Amino acid sequence: MASKNQTLGEFIIENQSSFKYSSGELSRLINSIRLAAKVVNHEVNKAGLVDIIGAVGDTNIQGENQQKLDVYANEKFIRTLTNRNIVCGIASEEEENFITINSQDENHQNKYIVLIDPLDGSSNIDVNVSVGTIFSVYRRVTPVGTPVQLEDFLQKGSQQVAAGYIVYGTSTMLVYTTGDGVNGFTLNPAIGSYYLSHPNIKFPENGTIYSVNEGNYNHFPQGIKNYIKYCQKEEGNRPYTSRYIGSLVSDFHRNMIKGGIYMYPKSSKSSNGKLRLLYECNPMAFLAEQANGKASNGFTRIMDIEPTELHQRVPFICGSKNMVNKAEEFMVTAK
Ligand code: AHM
Ligand code: MG
Numbered sequence: 604m605a606s607k608n609q610t611l612g613e614f615i616i617e618n619q620s621s622f623k624y625s626s627g628e629l630s631r632l633i634n635s636i637r638l639a640a641k642v643v644n645h646e647v648n649k650a651g652l653v654d655i656i657g658a659v660g661d662t663n664i665q666g667e668n669q670q671k672l673d674v675y676a677n678e679k680f681i682r683t684l685t686n687r688n689i690v691c692g693i694a695s696e697e698e699e700n701f702i703t704i705n706s707q708d709e710n711h712q713n714k715y716i717v718l719i720d721p722l723d724g725s726s727n728i729d730v731n732v733s734v735g736t737i738f739s740v741y742r743r744v745t746p747v748g749t750p751v752q753l754e755d756f757l758q759k760g761s762q763q764v765a766a767g768y769i770v771y772g773t774s775t776m777l778v779y780t781t782g783d784g785v786n787g788f789t790l791n792p793a794i795g796s797y798y799l800s801h802p803n804i805k806f807p808e809n810g811t812i813y814s815v816n817e818g819n820y821n822h823f824p825q826g827i828k829n830y831i832k833y834c835q836k837e838e839g840n841r842p843y844t845s846r847y848i849g850s851l852v853s854d855f856h857r858n859m860i861k862g863g864i865y866m867y868p869k870s871s872k873s874s875n876g877k878l879r880l881l882y883e884c885n886p887m888a889f890l891a892e893q894a895n896g897k898a899s900n901g902f903t904r905i906m907d908i909e910p911t912e913l914h915q916r917v918p919f920i921c922g923s924k925n926m927v928n929k930a931e932e933f934m935v936t937a938k
Pocket of ligand 1: 696720722725852854
């Protein structure tokens with residue numbers, strides 16, 4: 604039984620037997636993410652103090668400015684997962700191609716692959732606003748012992764075996780699911796341990812917060828424009844409150860605890876929105892559904908979308924179930 608103040612280490616051991624294909628491998632994987640997150644957290648927290656901040660001058664494959672901490676976090680997560688010989692493949696927002704991990708041992712039996720956004724919301728780093736790490740875990744579909752293939756990464760979100768995020772906020776938290784609810788652990792920096800602070804988190808079915816970059820309003824589809832007007836209308840418990848941090852992890856985290864909806868729709872500027880299906884939307888969708896919430900592209904369940912490319916983008920609407928249902932209603936009516 605999960606109890607408050609249990610450490611993440613204790614929780615993992617206690618729950619290992621309830622994992623669907625328990626062999627200890629998934630536990631070791633979560634453990635190594637927790638370790639890398641501690642190291643990244645240390646670096647994020649001193650970002651304002653040392654000369655690590657600012658653009659390297661390099662751009663990532665999406666053509667966006669890549670910052671030093673993105674590179675740092677990317678290296679840390681990849682190195683931790685590779686060195687500990689836990690997974691057979693990794694895909695990252697910061698890498699154009701997936702990474703094949705060849706185990707030193709010849710009959711390398713690792714069956715999990717990880718997709719990761721090592722430092723999401725990186726435009727917030729320079730201004731001391733929360734950023735996060737998002738991860739998603741699948742069992743490979745190609746035979747164990749052979750090099751991973753693209754098809755191992757292009758699986759529907761519904762095939763995920765685990766997903767989670769780390770939010771580097773006023774406290775650092777690791778929130779994850781292995782398909783049996785969502786639990787949140789807060790890092791005690793003095794001791795270096797994560798404690799179960801938020802057992803079995805659930806989205807309130809209704810909420811009063813909407814999170815969207817309204818600067819793009821004129822470019823949004825009519826359904827989204829109508830839904831935003833609905834959120835602002837003076838009626839019942841409306842107008843809702845508008846809150847947009849610009850860090851998906853932080854916006855999602857707040858909405859899951861307080862009740863709300865996050866939207867990154869398509870627009871006339873970007874036909875599929877901005878967020879990436881495989882390492883941003885799917886893991887958040889898995890967490891949302893495990894917490895009684897919902898995630899959709901406006902018409903279809905996010906986790907039912909058949910991926911076609913590693914860095915594919917999709918429109919994303921996610922949060923309290925009734926709010927997402929309402930937004931979908933507006934999308935369908937305006938079609
Ligand atoms: P990133 O992976 O380049 O950091 O982009 C993802 C982030 C999300 O965290 C956030 O919700 C969104 O981009 C904000 O985008 P915008 O500034 O266009 O509103
Ligand atoms: Mg990102």
